[in-house]
Amino acid sequence: MLNRRTLLGAAAGTLAMPTLLGAQEANTLRITGWGGAWGEVMRSKHIPTFEKAHNCTVEVDTAFPFVPKLLASPRGRPVYDVLHTNSNEQWSVFEQGLVERRPDLKLVPNAAKTYPYATSDSIVGIVIFTSAIGLAWRKDRIQAAPASWKDFWKPEYAGKRASYVIPANSLGQALFMMAGKVYGKGFKDLDASFKAMEAVKPVRLFDFTGGAENAILAGELDIAVLHDTAAYRNQDKVPVEFAAPSEGVMALEQVLSVTTGTPKKALAHEWINFMLSQEVQRSMAETVWYSPVRSDLTLAEKYRGKLLTTPEQVATLVQMPWQWYNENKDRIDDRVNRIFRG
């Protein structure tokens, strides 16, 4: 039976609900992130640590694509507080005014410990990890290790090589630019890149990196444009090797930026600082095989010579001109769509 005390309690609870929800909302950091091995380590280890330290909740959206959702959210009330994507997308959203050019580095003390490429002019936001894009190849199928990007175009790999749907995938876009450098005058040599794309057929194209990773692990294909992370973390299971071509490995940066107008700016900066902490940098490097951006980390022997941790190794990373690419994206997409159409 409903008595007066219960009724008053229920009414008070109902009236307090918006305030409670508002308080919870104010304490919730909304970010984007990856699933898979990355997501598992983040969920089980690092997110709970951050939540405890800052008395907050971290909500991660792993349902790609993120940018259209950010675009659809009202100005001044962005759906995310911190945007985590690869560098190419960061340029697009920055040009639309949806993220800040750079986090306030005074609020990110760990940024002082990073290699300069983490905050180079070619980056919007700040790099927290990087992978090297090179060639993953099956040791049981290929006799001589590929040494140059040109090896990817060898006729014997016709139909047995994997790349990506260029309009949709940043590795495909990076290969497109690298083809301009290898076969033409530089990354921006569109004609050379288009010719190279014609020449690379037949090729299996994937929209997600995971598709190419699975195909090469299953032995379905012999060689793939892939990041070192995917190759190294599977070497104990299959005979797959990673080759860093002589022309350089392309940087696949994991970038964080603060969204324009987020009301949780301070917490957003805390999160970025946390991701650059020694603990997270070491843990993600040693469990998920991402190269840390901190210059003061010494990893275990197993990772040396593979992950890019020394200044000499970091110098082999090539940062791609994503701002230029995005300005020309429509033109490039139009043409490559035609090239790869059967």
Place this chain on the structure above:
Amino acid sequence: MAAVTAHGAPTLPRSSAWLLLTPALAMFILFFAVPFLTMATMSVLSGNPMVVPNPRFTTRHFERILDDVYYLETLWITVRLGLSTTIVSLLIGYPLALWLARARSRTTRTLLMMAVLAPMMMGLVVRTYAWLAMYSNRGVINGSLAWLGLTDEPIQFLGSEAAVVVALAHIYVPFMILTLSGVIARIDTRLEEAARGLGASSAAAFLQVTLPLSMPGILAGSLLVFALAISAYVTPIVIGNYNIQTLPMLVYQQISSSFNLGFAAALGIVLLIVALLLVGAYNRVMARAPGAA
């Protein structure tokens, strides 16, 4: 109190009828009319109103589609894929639906129904990846051919239109069977028996009695499969290996990586208009077919 019509059937007062209609109407407005109007508006704006403060009216997205033969060719491939999938699904689905509808044994009907429904229990992505495993270089088909010594090098199934149509038909054929079997089951078998009694062969009885009477099912099943096939994304991109490019793929590209919502909306509107025209024409033709209601 309910009124009574001239035929004696009770009718509801107008206010009650509207009240009953409200939930369906609200759903229709919320989940169809509003998204459609938003898409239509986006297709004629110069920018995203969320980002650009004062977007202008423009027809440039539609001009881009009409001026470039690539988009028209892609539209044709999309429609062709839809038509091929519908025809293949109908050819496979009709005999099975007939068998399902006419099976005398309850066990046979149950087993057939389970066979039809089982693939639908798995997700679309799972079924598409199953086809990827069939078609791939070291997949079931190429592996069997190599094991039998019939091929030295794998046959490249992935990227062919036929491979996409077969995979799509496998995914959508249950929709055709379920729609058709309901209609066929309601056809009075005595009509066929009468035709045979009047001297028609089994084939003639089927062609002149059963097939025309199942036209409503053919129409509904075909429209359903066609609509699903022209809007398919996962199967064409995974099995088509980007050789087969369809409008839904371009729409997704524009939204997810080019962030050009206006052009994506224009592509969606064009696909919708073409689909409605085809559906209208098909409806007209089928309505004139003998046996159609």
